[in-house]
Amino acid sequence: MFNLGEKEKKNSFPVKFRKIIQENVKLGSFTSFKIGGNADIYITPSSPDELSAALAFIREERIPAILLGGGTNLLIPDEGIRGAVIHTDRLNKIRLLNTGKEPLVQAEAGTLMKDLTEFCAEYGLAGLEDFAGLPGTVGGAVFMNARCYEKSISDVLISVSALYFSGKECTLQKYDCNKGDWGYKQSPFQPSDKRYAVINGNRPIIVSATFRVEQGDAILIRKIMENRIADRTAKGHFKLPSAGSAFKNNHAFGKPSGQLIDEAGLRGLQIGGAQVAPWHGNFIVNTGSATAQEVVELIEIIRKRVKDTTGFELEPEIIFAG
Incomplete structure (x- = not known):
């Protein structure tokens, strides 16, 4: 210790x-x-x-x-x-940048996505409304290249400021978005060892991100945001504590991961306080007293059962810390 x-x-x-x-x-x-x-x-x-x-x-x-x-x-x-x-929760400043051309919005890594989309709605800025209701922060959304309603963060990202180590020196550098660096829930900020929470080696740490937006109809922007939030609510995203989607979708499987889990008869399966949500196969929820170990055990059972029944290897979207 x-x-x-x-x-x-x-x-x-x-x-x-x-x-x-x-x-x-x-x-x-x-x-x-x-x-x-x-x-x-x-x-x-x-x-x-x-x-x-x-x-x-x-x-x-x-x-x-x-x-x-x-x-x-x-x-x-x-x-x-x-x-x-x-x-990073105190790194939460948002700024509207006046470039003289297109408007840009810059948000620090710890800014909640709901605060960023609300900021855009307040100023009538279109481009980020599909991310309304997305839990988490700007830094996390960029790091994971979050995707909502067929739009990825990389589709609206202009640049990222990040801290890079070189020897004992830590310097703030700008990364200009290159579409070739990004993929489905993949970003150039993810370490190759997939230990996504761990700070080690020369891994860059996201400080802020700048997004492309445009002046839009404030009423329409607000309506789209409300629809997105209502859709997430109807799907049970906020019923019980969870990490959202437990597994990544893979187009090669031909079906969403949640459907594969449902077809394997796993919806509602429970270990201690951890449960496959009765309303959605790709959610693992904390029913009130779940431990991390119970969640891990449930994930392994799901992966094994789906592999045995379909031959497909589900990839967890949950990040394991420590």
């Missing part, structure tokens, strides 16, 4: 930033699953400078760490995180 009370660790973090560090913080409430133990060290930067300082701190002290955004597709272990958690 890492303890900031150790003098050498406490003194290694810049004095003006020590206010953003806490110890032994429970993480479950920061995730949509409402599951998970405590973090030894919990850091909440509120600016790119503080984020850079936090990253430099954990790197210098060789402290293992994970990144936490909206926590909407993240499963925290029951035993918590041995090391540090950097939570």
Whole structure:
């Protein structure tokens, strides 16, 4: 267990930033699953400078760490995180950029997608309304190349500002969106080892993203947003704590993952407090007392049963932390 009370660790973090560090913080409430133990060290930067300082701190002290955004597709272990958690929720500024040409909207990584779409609606800006009701943050949506109603984040993304490590130096660099770098729920910010929550190596950390928008009909924009939110609600996205879609869809399967799970007779299957949602095969829900271990066991049963009945290997969309 890492303890900031150790003098050498406490003194290694810049004095003006020590206010953003806490110890032994429970993480479950920061995730949509409402599951998970405590973090030894919990850091909440509120600016790119503080984020850079936090990253430099954990790197210098060789402290293992994970990144936490909206926590909407993240499963925290029951035993918590041995090391540090950097939570981006205070990096939530939104700006309308006046380029003299097309309007652009820039949002920091910890901005909730619902706040970004609401901002656009308020200013009558079209382009992001299909993402209304999408849980999570801008950073998470960019990282996973979130897709809603046949539109991907990469379709409206102009550029990303991210922190990159080179040796001991951490610098803020701009990435201009190149369509060839993106795919179905794939982005150039995902590490090849698929340990998506872990901060390690030279992995870039998203600080903000800039999106292409255009002036539109504010009433129509609001109507589309309301329809998207109503559709998610009708499908049961918000009935019980969950991480949304538990498995990625794969066009090669010929059917959505939820349908394959239904046809395998798994809808409603329950282990402890973790259950395949009775109303949707691709949701795993916390009925009130689920543990991370129960969710993991349920995922493995689903994957095995679908593989046995169809030959298809489902790929989890849930990110396993720690």
